[in-house]
Amino acid sequence: MALEKIVFKGIxxxxxxxxxxxxxxxxxxxxxxxxxxxxEPNELIETVKASGLRGRGGAGFPTGLKWSFVPADSxxxxxxxxxxxxxxxxxxxxxxxxxxDPHQLLEGVLLGSYAIGANTAYIYLRGxxxxxxxxxxxxxxxxxxxxxIGKNVLGSGFDIEVWTxxxxxxxxxxxxxxxINSLEGKRGEPRLKPPFPAVEGFYKCPTIVNNVETLAxxxxxxxxxxxxxxxxxxxxSKGTKLWSVCGHVARPGVYEVPLGYPAxxxxxxxxxxxxxxxxxxAVIPGGSSVFAMTPDEFFACNLDYESIxxxxxxxxxxxxxxxxxTACLVEASTVIAHFYAHESCGQCTPCREGCxxxxxxxxxxxAGQPQPGAKDVLLDVMDQIxxxxxxxLGDSIVxxxxxxxxKFPEEFEYYIREGKSMVTGKTRLAQxxxxxxxxxxxxxxxxxxxxxQDYKTSFKGLAHDLSRGPEPLFTKFEDE
Amino acid sequence: xxxxxxxxxxxxxKEVAARYPHNMSAIxxxxxxxxxxxxxxxxxxxxxxxxxxxxxxxxVYEAMTxxxxxxxxxxxxxxxxxxxxxxxxxxxxxxLIEYMRDKHGIExxxxxxxxxxxxxxxxxxxxxxxxxxxxVNDDYYENLSPEKxxxxxxxxxxxxxxxxx
Ligand SMILES: Cc1cc2nc3c(=O)[nH]c(=O)nc-3n(C[C@H](O)[C@H](O)[C@H](O)COP(=O)(O)O)c2cc1C
Ligand code: SF4
Ligand code: FES
Numbered sequence: 001m002a003l004e005k006i007v008f009k010g011i012x013x014x015x016x017x018x019x020x021x022x023x024x025x026x027x028x029x030x031x032x033x034x035x036x037x038x039x040e041p042n043e044l045i046e047t048v049k050a051s052g053l054r055g056r057g058g059a060g061f062p063t064g065l066k067w068s069f070v071p072a073d074s075x076x077x078x079x080x081x082x083x084x085x086x087x088x089x090x091x092x093x094x095x096x097x098x099x100x101d102p103h104q105l106l107e108g109v110l111l112g113s114y115a116i117g118a119n120t121a122y123i124y125l126r127g128x129x130x131x132x133x134x135x136x137x138x139x140x141x142x143x144x145x146x147x148x149i150g151k152n153v154l155g156s157g158f159d160i161e162v163w164t165x166x167x168x169x170x171x172x173x174x175x176x177x178x179x180i181n182s183l184e185g186k187r188g189e190p191r192l193k194p195p196f197p198a199v200e201g202f203y204k205c206p207t208i209v210n211n212v213e214t215l216a217x218x219x220x221x222x223x224x225x226x227x228x229x230x231x232x233x234x235x236x237s238k239g240t241k242l243w244s245v246c247g248h249v250a251r252p253g254v255y256e257v258p259l260g261y262p263a264x265x266x267x268x269x270x271x272x273x274x275x276x277x278x279x280x281x282a283v284i285p286g287g288s289s290v291f292a293m294t295p296d297e298f299f300a301c302n303l304d305y306e307s308i309x310x311x312x313x314x315x316x317x318x319x320x321x322x323x324x325x326t327a328c329l330v331e332a333s334t335v336i337a338h339f340y341a342h343e344s345c346g347q348c349t350p351c352r353e354g355c356x357x358x359x360x361x362x363x364x365x366x367a368g369q370p371q372p373g374a375k376d377v378l379l380d381v382m383d384q385i386x387x388x389x390x391x392x393l394g395d396s397i398v399x400x401x402x403x404x405x406x407k408f409p410e411e412f413e414y415y416i417r418e419g420k421s422m423v424t425g426k427t428r429l430a431q432x433x434x435x436x437x438x439x440x441x442x443x444x445x446x447x448x449x450x451x452x453q454d455y456k457t458s459f460k461g462l463a464h465d466l467s468r469g470p471e472p473l474f475t476k477f478e479d480e
Numbered sequence: 481x482x483x484x485x486x487x488x489x490x491x492x493x494k495e496v497a498a499r500y501p502h503n504m505s506a507i508x509x510x511x512x513x514x515x516x517x518x519x520x521x522x523x524x525x526x527x528x529x530x531x532x533x534x535x536x537x538x539x540v541y542e543a544m545t546x547x548x549x550x551x552x553x554x555x556x557x558x559x560x561x562x563x564x565x566x567x568x569x570x571x572x573x574x575x576l577i578e579y580m581r582d583k584h585g586i587e588x589x590x591x592x593x594x595x596x597x598x599x600x601x602x603x604x605x606x607x608x609x610x611x612x613x614x615x616v617n618d619d620y621y622e623n624l625s626p627e628k629x630x631x632x633x634x635x636x637x638x639x640x641x642x643x644x645x
Pocket of ligand 1: 054055056057058059060061063083084085086087088171172173174175176177209210211212214215391392393
C-alpha cells in the first residue's frame with residue numbers, strides 16, 4: 001500500500017492555500033475553540049507533551065517540554081519564532097508546507113504562541129524561498145482579515161501579531177541562536193548556550209524556536225488529541241515524519257511516513273529503489289550533517305530516532321540523500337566540505353580553519369596532487385574540529401565525511417594513490433586544479449568600507465553611535 | 481547623487497520597522513527592499529538604510545557583509561544561481577555549468593557582454609527533489625537538463641530582445 005499523508009494531508013488538497021478551503025477542512029476551528037473556551041495555556045502544553053511530538057528541525061527535542069521552559073511569571077514579552085530557514089542540504093520538506101499549506105502552519109504558530117504566552121510571532125524564512133514567503137504573507141493577510149490575528153482576537157482579550165522575516169542566504173541562520181541574532185539585525189553568529197532561548201532569546205526575552213513541520217503538526221494534535229497522534233510511531237518516536245528524499249533515487253519527493261517504518265520497505269516499495277535500477281551504495285538519512293550509512297545498516301533500521309541512531313546515524317532533519325554505485329564519494333566529500341567551509345560563520349577557530357583545511361585537502365586530492373599522508377591528516381583535522389565548537393556546524397562537516405572515509409576506505413585510498421576516482425576513472429573538474437581561481441564566497445566583491453575621513457565628513461558615524469549609548473534596547477530588560 | 485529609495489519604499493521601510501522592538505531588526509528587511517528595488521547593494525545604499533532606520537551604519541555594513549544573498553554590483557537582467565550542492569551534484573549540476581559556459585559563453589561570476597546573464601554557484605536552495613535546479617531572479621527552475629536550459633536561455637534572449645525594441 002502506498003503511503004498517504006496524514007497530518008500533512010493538506011499539502012495534497014488543491015486550493016488549500018486559500019483560507020476558505022482550509023476552513024472547510026476544519027481549519028482554524030482549534031484556534032477559535034482555544035480562544036472561546038479560554039483553554040489554559042498549560043493545558044495546551046500538556047497536550048503537546050502527551051502527544052510525544054519532537055522537534056523536526058534536526059535536534060528532535062520534545063516540543064511540549066521546550067515550551068514548558070518559558071518562565072510563565074517573567075515580566076518580559078515572549079516571542080514565538082518559526083524556523084523556516086530550511087537550508088540543510090537534502091532537506092526540502094518545509095518548503096512543501098510553506099507553499100502548499102501555509103494556513104496549517106499559521107494555525108500552529110498561533111496555537112504555539114498562545115501556549116507560551118507570546119504576543120508576537122516571527123516566521124523566519126530563507127531569503128530564496130520567494131514563493132513560500134508570498135504564500136505565507138498572503139495567508140497572514142487572509143487570517144488577519146478573518147480576525148484570527150490582531151488585537152483582542154475574536155473578543156478573547158488575547159493579542160497576537162505574526163510577521164514574516166526573510167533571511168539572506170546564510171545556512172547558519174537556521175541554528176536557533178544564530179537566527180535570533182539575525183532577527184536582531186546582527187550577523188548570524190550562534191550564541192553560547194546556556195542561556196537557552198526559552199529563557200533568554202530575542203532581545204533577551206523568552207523565545208521559542210520551532211521548525212515549520214513541528215508547528216504545522218500542532219493544530220492536528222490539538223484537534224484529534226495526543227492519543228490519535230501517538231497511534232503512529234514507536235514508544236519514544238511518536239507520530240509521523242516528513243521525509244524529503246533526493247539524489248540517485250527513482251522517485252524523489254516528500255513523503256509522510258509513520259515513525260518506525262522499515263527503511264528497506266520504504267526504499268524499495270515507496271521510493272522505487274535507485275534510479276535506472278542501479279545498485280545502492282550509501283545513504284545519508286538526515287540531511288548532509290549526519291553520518292552516512294551503508295546499505296546493510298540502512299536496510300536493518302527503522303525510520304525513527306532511536307533505530308537510526310542504533311544503526312550508526314541520525315534522523316536529523318529527514319533529508320535523505322541516496323547515493324548509487326555511480327557516485328564518487330570523494331567528489332561528494334569535496335562538495336560537502338565546500339558547503340560547510342562556505343557556511344561557517346567564522347567564530348570558532350576549529351570550525352573556521354578546519355573546514356577550509358578539509359576542503360583544500362580534498363581539492364588537492366581531486367586534482368591528483370594529494371598531500372603526503374592525506375587520509376591520516378584529514379582524519380586528524382576532523383577529530384580536532386569535532387566537539388570543539390560553539391554550535392554543531394563544526395561537527396556537521398565531520399560526521400558525513402568521516403563516516404564515508406571509514407565505511408568506504410578503498411575509494412579514498414584509491415583516489416589518493418592513483419590520482420583518479422575509483423568510480424568514474426577520472427579526476428574531476430579542471431577548475432579544481434586552477435589554484436588561482438578566486439574564491440567567490442562573498443560574491444567576490446570586497447565591501448567598500450568607509451575610511452576615516454568619510455566618517456568625519458559624510459555621515460554621523462561614531463558620534464552618532466556615542467550619543468545614543470551602545471545599543472540602548474539590548475540592555476533594557478536586564479536585571480529587573 | 482547618493483542612492484535613495486523611492487519615497488514609497490522609504491515609507492515601507494518605516495512600516496516594517498514598526499514590527500520589531502528595535503530598528504536594528506529592520507536592517508535585513510530594509511536591505512531586502514533595496515534589493516527588490518535596485519537589484520544590488522553597495523555602501524551608499526547601506527548608509528541610506530542606516531539613516532532611514534537611525535541605526536549606526538556599521539551595523540548595516542556588518543549585516544550586509546555577512547549575508548550572501550545581496551549582490552554588491554549589478555548582476556545582469558537574469559541572475560542565474562545554480563545549486564552545486566550534493567543532490568544537484570549527484571544529478572549533474574556540473575554538466576549544466578559547463579553547458580552554459582561552452583554553448584552560451586555564460587561564465588561563472590561574470591556578467592555577459594550583453595548585460596543579460598550572470599551565473600553564480602550557490603549552495604543548497606532547498607529544492608533537492610527537483611535536482612538539478614537553479615534560481616533565476618525570484619523563480620526556481622527544477623529538473624534541469626541541457627535541453628531545458630537551452631530552451632530557457634533562448635526564451636530569455638528573445639524576451640530581452642523584444643523588450644528593447
Ligand atoms: C547549523 C545548523 C543549522 C540548522 N538549520 C535548521 C534549519 O534550517 N531549520 C530548522 O528548523 N532547524 C535548523 N536547525 C536546528 C535549530 O537549531 C533548532 O534546533 C530547531 O529549529 C528547533 O526547532 P524544533 O525543536 O521544532 O526542531 C539547525 C541547527 C544547526 C546547528
Ligand atoms: S561551529 Fe562554526 S558555524 Fe558554529 S559558531 Fe563556530 S564557527 Fe560558527
Ligand atoms: S542540493 Fe541543490 S537544491 Fe538542495
